[in-house]
Amino acid sequence: MKMSEDISRRTFFKRTTAAGLLGALAATGLNKPVQAAGLSNGKLGTLIDLTKCDGCKNYKTPLCVEACGKHNQERFPEPQKPLKKYWPQDKVEDWSNKRDLKTRLTPYNWTFVDHVKVKHNGAEQDVYVPRRCMHCDNPTCAKLCPFSAITKDPSGAVSIDDGVCFGGAKCRDVCPWGIPQRQAGVGIYLDIAPDLAGGGVMYKCDMCVDLLAEGKKPACVSTCPKGAISIGPREDVRTLAYKKAEEIKGYVYGDKENGGTSTFYISAVPFEAIDAAIKADKASKKDTAPGRPGMPINVENYLSTGKGMLLSAVMAPFAGAAVAGITAYRTIKGDKAKRIQNNPNDQGGESNDGKEHE
Amino acid sequence: MAKNTNNPKQSKILRQNLANRFVHWTTALSVFLLIITGLGQLPLYTRYNVTKLPGAEWLGDYFITINLHYMGALGLLFAASFHSVYALARREFDIFPRKGDMKESYQIIKAMFTKGKEPASDKYLAEQRVAYLFIGLSLLLLIVTGLIKTLKNVPGVELSHSLLYWNTALHNIGTGLIIFGVVGHLAAFLLKENRPLLPGMFTGSINREYVKHRHSLWYAKLLRNGEINEVNLDVSQTKSSEVDFIREKEKQSDIGNSSSV
Numbered sequence: 001m002k003m004s005e006d007i008s009r010r011t012f013f014k015r016t017t018a019a020g021l022l023g024a025l026a027a028t029g030l031n032k033p034v035q036a037a038g039l040s041n042g043k044l045g046t047l048i049d050l051t052k053c054d055g056c057k058n059y060k061t062p063l064c065v066e067a068c069g070k071h072n073q074e075r076f077p078e079p080q081k082p083l084k085k086y087w088p089q090d091k092v093e094d095w096s097n098k099r100d101l102k103t104r105l106t107p108y109n110w111t112f113v114d115h116v117k118v119k120h121n122g123a124e125q126d127v128y129v130p131r132r133c134m135h136c137d138n139p140t141c142a143k144l145c146p147f148s149a150i151t152k153d154p155s156g157a158v159s160i161d162d163g164v165c166f167g168g169a170k171c172r173d174v175c176p177w178g179i180p181q182r183q184a185g186v187g188i189y190l191d192i193a194p195d196l197a198g199g200g201v202m203y204k205c206d207m208c209v210d211l212l213a214e215g216k217k218p219a220c221v222s223t224c225p226k227g228a229i230s231i232g233p234r235e236d237v238r239t240l241a242y243k244k245a246e247e248i249k250g251y252v253y254g255d256k257e258n259g260g261t262s263t264f265y266i267s268a269v270p271f272e273a274i275d276a277a278i279k280a281d282k283a284s285k286k287d288t289a290p291g292r293p294g295m296p297i298n299v300e301n302y303l304s305t306g307k308g309m310l311l312s313a314v315m316a317p318f319a320g321a322a323v324a325g326i327t328a329y330r331t332i333k334g335d336k337a338k339r340i341q342n343n344p345n346d347q348g349g350e351s352n353d354g355k356e357h358e
Numbered sequence: 359m360a361k362n363t364n365n366p367k368q369s370k371i372l373r374q375n376l377a378n379r380f381v382h383w384t385t386a387l388s389v390f391l392l393i394i395t396g397l398g399q400l401p402l403y404t405r406y407n408v409t410k411l412p413g414a415e416w417l418g419d420y421f422i423t424i425n426l427h428y429m430g431a432l433g434l435l436f437a438a439s440f441h442s443v444y445a446l447a448r449r450e451f452d453i454f455p456r457k458g459d460m461k462e463s464y465q466i467i468k469a470m471f472t473k474g475k476e477p478a479s480d481k482y483l484a485e486q487r488v489a490y491l492f493i494g495l496s497l498l499l500l501i502v503t504g505l506i507k508t509l510k511n512v513p514g515v516e517l518s519h520s521l522l523y524w525n526t527a528l529h530n531i532g533t534g535l536i537i538f539g540v541v542g543h544l545a546a547f548l549l550k551e552n553r554p555l556l557p558g559m560f561t562g563s564i565n566r567e568y569v570k571h572r573h574s575l576w577y578a579k580l581l582r583n584g585e586i587n588e589v590n591l592d593v594s595q596t597k598s599s600e601v602d603f604i605r606e607k608e609k610q611s612d613i614g615n616s617s618s619v
Contacts, residue, residue, distance in 0.1 A: 088407055138513045144420060146400045148526035151519045164523075168401035174420055199405075259513055302421045307512050309428045313505060316432045320439030327377050327440075328447035 043156045043262065044212070045237030046221065048130055050267040051248060052228035055113045055128035061102050062113040064130055064220035064229060069102075069109060071208060071219040075162070076108050077201060079185025084194055086184075093169075093182040093200065104291035105131065107183035107203040111220055114292065116277035120269040127267070127274055130220070130229065131293060132205040133158060133179045134254055134261035138301055141171035141180065156234065156262040159206035162187060167199035174302065176258050177293035180204040207262075234262060241266050259301030271295045370563035371577075371586065373481070373555075381441040382559055388433035389497070389536065391426060396533055398423035431504055438501065452481040452576075455491045459484040470551050481576040489543060496535040503529040 056062035076099070083092045095106040102109055111132035118127050139158045142150035149164035150171060160171070160180065166189050171180045180202035189198020208218035216222070221229045231237070238255060241264035245252045253265040267274065275295040282292060374382070398417050403409045409418035416422045445451065462477055462484035469476035482490075506525045510517050546552050554568040566586075570577045580586045 086405060089405065143511050144399070144424070146526070146530070148519070148523045152516065168405070170399075170401045170420065173401070197405075301513065303511050304513060305425070309425075310508050310512050312432055313428070313435060313508050316435035317439035320436035320441075321443040323436075324377075324440040324443035325447060328444045331375070331377065332448060 042154070043234040044207075044231055045156070045234040045262045045264060046135075046207075046218075047230045047232075047237050047241055047244075048263065048265045049228045049230075049244070050127060050129060050265060050269075051250070052226045053113070053128045053130060053224075054226060055115055055126075056225070062130070063223045063225055065102050065109065065111055065113060067219040067223035068111045068132075068205070071211075072110060075203075077162075077183040077186040077203065079183060079200070080190065081185060083185045086199055087196060092184045094184055095181070096183065096185075104289075105179060105181050105204070105293070106291055107181045107201075110203065110205040114278060116274060116281055118269050118273045118277045120273060125269065127269060127277070129265070129274065129295070131177075132220070133207070134177065134258070134263040135205075135207055136258050136301075137260040137262070138258070138303060140174040140176075140258070140302055143303060144174050145171055153207075153209050153212075155207070155209070155212050157207035157209040157212065159209055160202050160204060162201045162203070164188065165201045166197075167201050169199060169202060171202055172290060176296060176299040178290045179293065181291055237264055253295060253297075257297070257299050259304060265295075272297055369566050371566050371569050371580070372562055373558040373564045373569075374562050376562070377440075377444055379559060379562060381437050381444070384433055384437035385441075385497075388430045388437060389540065391430035392434065392500075393533070393537060393540075395423040395427040395430060399427065428508070431501075431508070434497065435501065438497065453487055453490045455487045456484075459488050463488050470549060476572075478574045479572060479576070480579070481573060483572075485546075489539070489546075493536070493539040493543065496532055496539050499528060500532040500536060503532060 056064075059066075077096065079094070079096050081096075083094055085092045095101070095108055098106060099108040102112055104112055111130060114129040114131055116127050116129070117124050119125075135156050135158050137156070139150065139152060142152050142158055146168065147164055147166055149161045149166070150158060151161065152158050165187055167182055167184070167187055169180070169182050172178050172182070181204065182200050182202050184200035187198070187201035189200070192198065208216075208220075211218055217231055221231050232240075241252050241255070244250075245266045248266075248268050250266055250268045251270050253267065253271045254261045254263040265271070275297065278292070278294050282288075394417075397403070399420065403414070403417040409415050466476045466479075466483055466485055468474065477484075503525050506517070506521070507529060509515055510522060510525075547556060551572075554565050554572075558564045569580075577586075581588065
């Protein structure tokens with residue numbers, strides 16, 4: 001297969017990691033690549049300090065955005081053209097002619113810095129928000145992908161395998177922020193039934209899982225000139241986020257959302273206000289396309305009912321067995337009674353050969 | 359006369375007791391719901407404009423369909439375990455496949471098309487036993503892989519990716535198999551020869567003459583076990599005797615009326 005031949009180093013890393021984690025529950029902490037950088041071998045967290053980010057006002061493109069593009073350029077899609085519409089619909093998602101678009105998430109731009117004006121305490125202020133995948137603790141995208149094309153690394157990094165993805169965009173629909181973006185004309189669907197099914201491949205930030213494996217920090221973290229983005233062991237980052245937020249009497253975003261993520265934003269203005277400002281700006285620009293996420297507070301993880309469902313699923317067979325046992329017992333008794341009724345000589349024995357009836 | 363008893367004077371024979379009908383219909387409804395909602399887990403209904411049909415919008419909501427999928431799964435799990443325990447407890451293995459069933463299925467199907475003589479059948483035709491095994495194994499595959507998928511969806515549970523990858527692939531393959539199985543099962547009723555079996559899953563009973571001819575081994579067994587007997591087994595005879603009985607009663611009530619027949 002073409003797919004297995006050009007297996008990338010990244011894919012190789014991901015697959016060998018997955019293979020090493022055979023068994024029911026994945027044991028975390030088996031890999032120690034990030035220790036070299038002084039990071040823990042367990043779950044990582046990133047801190048995005050909105051009081052420090054100024055959107056790289058003095059640069060053409062924010063440096064984190066530029067570094068992300070540079071680091072991932074070889075992985076950007078090179079679609080086969082002409083693209084086929086998503087039959088029976090009259091559309092196709094194509095960003096290949098907008099590769100330079102850096103103001104939203106696209107298959108060619110996995111992070112961007114949003115900019116809104118927010119009124120807080122009577123004063124209007126500029127807020128710059130670096131946006132990308134939050135790398136959720138219970139990623140709905142990874143769990144609900146119909147082909148299991150999305151993996152979660154022990155570090156917490158969530159990545160899409162472009163060799164497995166069919167491009168149905170379910171991950172984008174179930175993500176509270178609609179993060180993954182689709183490019184048509186690439187991926188496995190081209191080898192199956194490109195006229196009828198599939199839509200391309202979904203792309204998003206993978207926390208530079210390849211750099212983490214080498215003990216290096218993600219590209220956006222190491223290039224930020226303001227030190228607004230940092231990475232470290234999850235619990236340390238969480239503690240630091242709340243400590244800093246307390247110092248500035250500010251707010252934390254990402255700890256509770258979607259059941260917990262590995263990205264912690266801190267801000268001096270409430271995230272409700274930022275969310276409202278993003279919504280208002282999008283409405284004024286009539287921007288309904290995916291790729292510019294809001295910041296809904298405490299957005300619920302749709303799979304939070306999963307535990308109850310599993311318990312019910314475990315209980316159902318026992319219930320079925322119990323009812324069957326009772327029913328079978330009663331009908332066996334009933335059969336005996338019937339036989340006696342039909343044939344008074346029958347003593348109600350278990351015999352099935354019927355000899356006694358002759 | 360007690361219900362569910364094979365009344366020897368009747369022209370029907372009880373084929374599916376209430377428990378079997380319960381298992382069959384609970385499984386059927388659950389599997390139907392599981393297929394509909396399972397296909398909804400592929401981004402299918404929105405893509406192919408199904409959600410634009412009136413009242414079909416919910417099919418495009420992954421969280422509505424996944425919760426309904428869980429409901430269907432509970433129904434299926436209940437029915438499957440009920441069926442297994444019930445069959446074991448009562449030692450009812452008529453539907454379990456036997457040696458030579460594949461060859462016999464071929465003979466039965468051939469006989470239907472060539473109007474030839476088909477082999478004598480027990481309670482179930484060989485092809486029914488084969489179909490049972492096929493659907494049963496497909497459901498077993500779907501249940502096992504489905505339970506792993508359910509476990510995976512529990513917050514905090516992280517299963518290895520290679521396990522999930524193959525599990526997902528097998529669940530998807532199982533979906534194809536069960537759709538094939540259900541279509542095949544329903545297609546059996548396109549053949550006229552099989553249709554007299556239909557009432558068995560609704561009222562529980564089927565025509566006695568049909569049993570005698572097509573399921574002669576089972577018929578003989580029922581006779582041997584004393585569950586039916588040969589008295590008044592002829593349907594036409596039963597009917598004509600009933601007619602005689604009615605005429606007799608009419609005569610008695612209409613004494614003196616010469617015009618009555």
